[in-house]
Amino acid sequence: MSISSPPSLVEAELAELRPFLQKELEAGTLDLPLLPVVAHQVLLVSGDPNADSSKLSTLIQQDQALAAQILRIANSPAYAPRSPIVSLQQAIAWLGFNMLAGLAFSVSVQSGVFKISGHQQEIQGLWRQALATGLYGKEIARRIRHNVENAFLCGILHLIGKPGALHLLSRAPSPTGSSHSWTALEILLDEFHIPVGTVLGKTWKLPESVQETIQFYQDDQYHHAISPAKGTVITCLAHHLASLSLQTSPMNEDAIRHLPVVRELNFYPEDMTALLELQESIRKNVECFVI
Amino acid sequence: MKPSSSFDVLVIGSGPAGQKAAIQGAKAGKRVGLVEQNREVGGACVYQGTIPSKTLRESALQMVRFLQATDVFEFRMRDDVKITSLMTRLHHVVRAHGEFMKEQLTRNGITPLHGRAKFRSDHEVDIHHVDGTCTTASAPLIIIAAGSRPRIPDHVAIDHEHILDSDSILSLVYLPKSLTVLGGGVIASEYASMFALLGVQVTMIDSADRPLKFLDQELTDQFSLAFEQTGGRYRGLQKIQHVQWDGYSHVTTTLDNGETVNSEKMLVALGRVANIEYLNISAAGLEPTSRGLIAVNDHCQTSVPHIYAVGDVIGPPSLASCSMEQGRRAVCHALGLDPGVAPEHIPMGIYTIPEMSSVGLSEQDAIGKFGSALVGRAKFYEIARGQISGMTNGLLKMVADPDGKELLGVHIVGEGATELIHIGQMGLLHHIQVDRFIENIFNFPTLAEAYRVAALDIAKQRSRR
Numbered sequence: 001m002s003i004s005s006p007p008s009l010v011e012a013e014l015a016e017l018r019p020f021l022q023k024e025l026e027a028g029t030l031d032l033p034l035l036p037v038v039a040h041q042v043l044l045v046s047g048d049p050n051a052d053s054s055k056l057s058t059l060i061q062q063d064q065a066l067a068a069q070i071l072r073i074a075n076s077p078a079y080a081p082r083s084p085i086v087s088l089q090q091a092i093a094w095l096g097f098n099m100l101a102g103l104a105f106s107v108s109v110q111s112g113v114f115k116i117s118g119h120q121q122e123i124q125g126l127w128r129q130a131l132a133t134g135l136y137g138k139e140i141a142r143r144i145r146h147n148v149e150n151a152f153l154c155g156i157l158h159l160i161g162k163p164g165a166l167h168l169l170s171r172a173p174s175p176t177g178s179s180h181s182w183t184a185l186e187i188l189l190d191e192f193h194i195p196v197g198t199v200l201g202k203t204w205k206l207p208e209s210v211q212e213t214i215q216f217y218q219d220d221q222y223h224h225a226i227s228p229a230k231g232t233v234i235t236c237l238a239h240h241l242a243s244l245s246l247q248t249s250p251m252n253e254d255a256i257r258h259l260p261v262v263r264e265l266n267f268y269p270e271d272m273t274a275l276l277e278l279q280e281s282i283r284k285n286v287e288c289f290v291i
Numbered sequence: 292m293k294p295s296s297s298f299d300v301l302v303i304g305s306g307p308a309g310q311k312a313a314i315q316g317a318k319a320g321k322r323v324g325l326v327e328q329n330r331e332v333g334g335a336c337v338y339q340g341t342i343p344s345k346t347l348r349e350s351a352l353q354m355v356r357f358l359q360a361t362d363v364f365e366f367r368m369r370d371d372v373k374i375t376s377l378m379t380r381l382h383h384v385v386r387a388h389g390e391f392m393k394e395q396l397t398r399n400g401i402t403p404l405h406g407r408a409k410f411r412s413d414h415e416v417d418i419h420h421v422d423g424t425c426t427t428a429s430a431p432l433i434i435i436a437a438g439s440r441p442r443i444p445d446h447v448a449i450d451h452e453h454i455l456d457s458d459s460i461l462s463l464v465y466l467p468k469s470l471t472v473l474g475g476g477v478i479a480s481e482y483a484s485m486f487a488l489l490g491v492q493v494t495m496i497d498s499a500d501r502p503l504k505f506l507d508q509e510l511t512d513q514f515s516l517a518f519e520q521t522g523g524r525y526r527g528l529q530k531i532q533h534v535q536w537d538g539y540s541h542v543t544t545t546l547d548n549g550e551t552v553n554s555e556k557m558l559v560a561l562g563r564v565a566n567i568e569y570l571n572i573s574a575a576g577l578e579p580t581s582r583g584l585i586a587v588n589d590h591c592q593t594s595v596p597h598i599y600a601v602g603d604v605i606g607p608p609s610l611a612s613c614s615m616e617q618g619r620r621a622v623c624h625a626l627g628l629d630p631g632v633a634p635e636h637i638p639m640g641i642y643t644i645p646e647m648s649s650v651g652l653s654e655q656d657a658i659g660k661f662g663s664a665l666v667g668r669a670k671f672y673e674i675a676r677g678q679i680s681g682m683t684n685g686l687l688k689m690v691a692d693p694d695g696k697e698l699l700g701v702h703i704v705g706e707g708a709t710e711l712i713h714i715g716q717m718g719l720l721h722h723i724q725v726d727r728f729i730e731n732i733f734n735f736p737t738l739a740e741a742y743r744v745a746a747l748d749i750a751k752q753r754s755r756r
Binding site: 145146149257258266269 | 339
């Protein structure tokens with residue numbers, strides 16, 4: 001568990017780490033984590049109109065840890081299998097191609113990118129937030145008849161800059177030799193996750209709508225997005241709803257109902273009530289996905 | 292107390308019908324309020340219906356023509372250009388059209404009221420805004436033009452992910468390998484032919500023996516042939532027992548006879564329902580019909596004389612063109628203005644591939660009315676322009692009275708049909724005799740020449756009598 005540092009120490013850490021990140025960004029030669037190979041291949045397979053489930057299952061079978069996670073999730077109460085799922089093929093049949101592709105992608109990103117030594121609990125919090133945003137994004141997309149699959153992908157990757165920045169910071173020199181406080185790191189992640197995420201999105205050649213979402217998902221930015229898929233504006237609201245659902249939001253229900261993004265999506269009070277009622281089910285789903 | 296505003300005319304809905312009603316009211320010097328529940332004006336026509344589907348169709352046609360030209364002009368298209376490019380163009384067209392409509396309303400001094408309308412009384416409407424507040428608007432004349440939305444059948448669970456409706460189909464980011472289309476009406480046929488042309492394996496399933504049953508059979512036969520040539524399949528006289536996403540890779544449709552049809556995605560296009568539930572029309576003294584519509588007389592006037600209903604809320608023909616005219620005429624009638632001669636012959640345009648269009652009496656209707664009819668046909672492959680443009684898969688059918696003199700109807704299948712029909716419409720409106728199409732000179736080479744060929748066919752049959 002992280003212990004918060006006194007303000008003067010945090011300021012000192014920020015003064016030391018901020019120039020480091022700025023320098024890395026300005027140099028344009030970021031040593032960022034690679035998109036896990038499996039995640040990259042899953043992305044290719046799920047976007048390939050000629051791909052079928054056999055390609056996907058072959059891919060998953062190549063990664064034992066991933067296959068085990070899929071089995072665990074398929075057996076979780078959220079997916080309520082009629083009988084215990086004991087094989088990958090059975091899991092694929094139960095979860096479906098798209099669900100499985102999303103799952104495989106998210107599990108491999110989680111284990112590959114969201115896995116940095118130290119601060120495990122906080123990093124898992126970031127992952128929960130990303131996942132809940134993806135799941136809420138699907139529900140918002142359904143409501144406005146927009147693409148559900150794209151909304152999930154945008155949600156799950158919109159914070160990818162945070163583990164990316166953390167990866168960079170893990171290499172930053174520490175004069176005292178001790179690890180950095182989470183308080184300082186959190187401030188820096190908030191500050192730098194968008195530029196870092198933007199670079200990651202380009203490097204990983206993520207779909208354009210996802211890149212746009214990473215860059216513009218915040219309340220004062222979504223109006224810059226031009227993609228007809230509306231992933232950015234969907235993710236903006238999904239992010240707030242996810243935070244509320246995970247009880248990490250500084251806002252209450254009423255404040256979320258009055259956000260400009262709610263008007264942007266033309267959500268009436270009854271639409272918001274329906275979305276807010278999903279909090280519990282989203283929370284349960286998130287717990288199933290977390291490794 | 293709620294803030295309130297009063298107008299001379301209050302229009303509910305900004306689709307084609309509501310927009311024209313509002314503009315007519317403003318042109319007559321009235322203060323007009325226009326209630327719209329969406330942020331943008333234009334209704335389903337602009338955002339989920341006519342404009343996007345026709346844009347997508349046009350883009351698909353252009354893309355296929357382009358692909359066909361790659362061999363001739365020795366270039367290659369990117370493999371991933373397909374659906375995203377089509378959708379991006381669609382987005383641009385829709386946005387431009389929406390902006391144009393907004394400007395038009397502003398120019399006419401119409402007050403936009405963003406919110407969901409709910410009748411409080413026969414003269415007052417509560418407007419529930421997106422921020423949760425509510426205001427009231429009142430007017431001595433109210434026009435209901437709330438439009439319609441896709442019907443969700445009880446036995447099909449539309450999830451907008453695997454099983455889509457005609458709204459969510461427009462958000463596809465990739466082309467599915469296969470698509471089952473439930474329905475055989477206009478929307479079903481338009482999307483089925485469009486996706487088949489794009490290389491998707493399409494199966495249409497409907498209870499009718501042929502698609503677009505209300506159209507002349509010769510037209511639908513041509514459509515079915517073209518659909519099959521692009522790999523499409525029509526399964527007529529079928530009843531759906533069950534539709535289910537198999538949780539794996541396919542939507543499985545089980546027919547009454549036990550047969551199953553699998554596809555990657557499904558489009559459910561089984562009609563539309565009027566948007567009247569939220570309106571609370573009973574507070575205005577109105578009741579919906581058994582089909583969930585609002586009953587009106589010939590002037591689109593409801594049983595409450597100062598409330599009119601226009602467009603999809605009153606049911607067929609549910610054509611954007613017709614709805615616009617209903618909106619205009621309703622306001623003219625209410626304000627005591629002369630609306631002009633009522634349109635006798637309304638053309639119907641169906642944007643399938645190939646297009647179909649129809650005006651006046653069908654052959655069957657003419658036989659029913661006159662005992663018999665003379666029918667002239669012109670096949671596009673007989674027309675020079677058809678050959679030049681490669682549009683050989685078409686037919687123009689001219690229906691005349693038993694003497695072969697009076698024009699009664701025109702029915703066309705083939706590219707350009709929805710434009711070409713207007714010659715026939717003008718002919719009908721001005722009671723042009725069949726021979727006038729023979730005596731007159733059309734540009735050469737044009738598809739309009741088909742009128743002359745069809746008229747000659749009638750003259751030939753006449754001379755044999």
